[in-house]
Amino acid sequence: MVRPLKLGVQLPEVEYEPRWTDLATMARIAEDIGLDSVWVGDHYLYRDESGARGPWEAWTQLAAIASITSRLEIGPLVASTSFHTPAVVAKMAATVDEISGGRLILGLGAGWNETEYAAFGFPFDQRISRFEEAFTIIRTLLREGHIDFDGRFYQLRDCELLPRGPRADGPPLLIGSSGPRMLRITMPYAQAWNAWFEDYGNAADGLAEQRALVDAACREVGRDPAQVERTVAAFVRRPGATGWRSAEAPAIEGAPEEVADMLRGFAAEGIGHVQLVIDPATPAGLESLVPVLEALDAG
Numbered sequence: 627m628v629r630p631l632k633l634g635v636q637l638p639e640v641e642y643e644p645r646w647t648d649l650a651t652m653a654r655i656a657e658d659i660g661l662d663s664v665w666v667g668d669h670y671l672y673r674d675e676s677g678a679r680g681p682w683e684a685w686t687q688l689a690a691i692a693s694i695t696s697r698l699e700i701g702p703l704v705a706s707t708s709f710h711t712p713a714v715v716a717k718m719a720a721t722v723d724e725i726s727g728g729r730l731i732l733g734l735g736a737g738w739n740e741t742e743y744a745a746f747g748f749p750f751d752q753r754i755s756r757f758e759e760a761f762t763i764i765r766t767l768l769r770e771g772h773i774d775f776d777g778r779f780y781q782l783r784d785c786e787l788l789p790r791g792p793r794a795d796g797p798p799l800l801i802g803s804s805g806p807r808m809l810r811i812t813m814p815y816a817q818a819w820n821a822w823f824e825d826y827g828n829a830a831d832g833l834a835e836q837r838a839l840v841d842a843a844c845r846e847v848g849r850d851p852a853q854v855e856r857t858v859a860a861f862v863r864r865p866g867a868t869g870w871r872s873a874e875a876p877a878i879e880g881a882p883e884e885v886a887d888m889l890r891g892f893a894a895e896g897i898g899h900v901q902l903v904i905d906p907a908t909p910a911g912l913e914s915l916v917p918v919l920e921a922l923d924a925g
Contacts, residue, residue, distance in 0.1 A: 629923050630893035633900055634663030635915075636703055636859065637687070638907035640672055640679035641870045646690070648909070649682070653691045655912045656698060660919055663699040663731070664691060665901050668706050670742040685718045692726035700726055703859065703901055704733030704802035704820065708748050712760035713785050716767035720791035730797040732768075733820065734761065736808065755779070758811050765815050768796030800857065804836055809843035818855040823903065828861050828875035830891035837896065857899040858892060864914040867905040877905070882917035889922055 635656050638644045656664050668684035684702045691700055700722070707715060715734075723730040736757040737743070743750040759777040766773045767787040775782040791797070798817035801808065804825060813819075819840050826832040837856060844851040862885060863877035878888050892900055904911045 629919075630890055631898055631900060632662040632699075633889070633902060633919070633922075634665055634699070635661055635902045635904060635912060636665045636667065636907075639667040639669065639681040641868070641905070641907045644682075644907075646682075649687065650690070650694055651909050652912055653695055653698070655909055657695050659913065659916050660923075661698065661915070663701070663899070663901070664695070665701055665703040665733075666691075668702045668704065668709065669739060670709070671745050672739065673741045685722065688722045688730070689725055692722055692729065695726075695729075697729075699729050699731055701731035701800065702733045704735040704800065706737035707734055707757050707760035707764065708737045708743065708750075708753060709746075712763035712780060713767060713773075713782055713787075715760070716764045716787055716796075719764070719768060719797055720787060720789075723791040723793065723797045724789075728792040728797075731800050731818070732764075732797045733800040733802055734764070734812075735802040752779075754805070754807050754811075757808070761811060761815075765796075765799060804839050806839070806843070809840060810846065813840070813843045813849060813854065814847045816854060818857050818899070820857045820859065820901075823859050823861045824874045826858065828878065830888070830895045830897075833858070833892075833895050833897070855898045856896050857901065858897055859901045859903055860889075860892070861903045861905070862915075863905050864911050866908075866910060866914070870905060870907075882921045885918045886921035889918075 637649050637652055653664050666684045666687045667681055669681050672679045688700055719732050736753045740750050756779050759780050763773055763775055771787045771790055773782055773785050800818040800820055801812040801816045802820045821836050826836050841851040844854060861877050863879040878885055
């Protein structure tokens with residue numbers, strides 16, 4: 627049987643303090659057990675009532691993961707365009723796409739965590755307006771290799787992206803937002819859209835409203851909605867779960883066939899790619915997905 631949708635996994639971010647050896651092990655396991663992709667969050671610092679926690683830097687991770695895998699698609703889920711000048715984002719994306727042999731999916735968003743903006747010195751105001759300019763620069767450089775740009779926030783003079791990455795049109799663009807303005811900005815150009823599990827209740831039957839927003843945005847800009855792949859992050863709890871994530875939405879859990887059936891439900895709703903956020907976010911947690919994959923692949 628053919629797997630009804632692609633499945634990936636998000637590597638641990640701040641569930642605990644993973645070392646590179648942990649992350650590398652999990653990336654290799656993901657490839658070995660037959661997952662389709664590996665993703666990393668793009669954040670610098672979280673603070674809440676439990677204290678401060680910080681992930682490893684996303685683009686450095688992606689380059690390293692690209693070098694130790696050969697088949698997996700890889701990507702940020704999603705990269706904040708606020709953390710680097712947009713031409714540098716395009717340069718990093720082309721470089722990681724080269725290292726991976728054309729396996730990068732470039733997830734992009736406007737960012738949201740004000741704590742890290744203040745701590746690391748990024749402007750938090752007018753994020754959507756800043757994103758709009760950044761998105762124009764990033765996609766133009768990756769698609770065309772050159773841009774002159776005179777915007778409110780960014781100015782580029784005779785900027786060229788050299789050398790070019792392995793794909794003439796650059797990596798596919800995935801947008802992590804359901805905001806009306808963000809969708810209007812991105813739907814003329816993006817190849818994929820993503821929803822975080824808390825935004826749709828972590829269940830396939832909660833996706834209708836989100837899908838309708840994307841469909842409407844596509845039609846508004848004169849694009850066939852079928853041209854934009856739908857992807858979602860889904861929270862899955864496996865044996866040995868630590869309970870690190872609070873229950874903002876019910877976890878997908880149960881016997882392998884039960885979990886596989888829930889994933890089939892996403893495919894039935896038109897979802898082409900699911901990024902699993904697993905608890906426990908460990909090598910053992912990944913390996914516990916093997917019977918789920920076997921059940922899913924069996925049809």
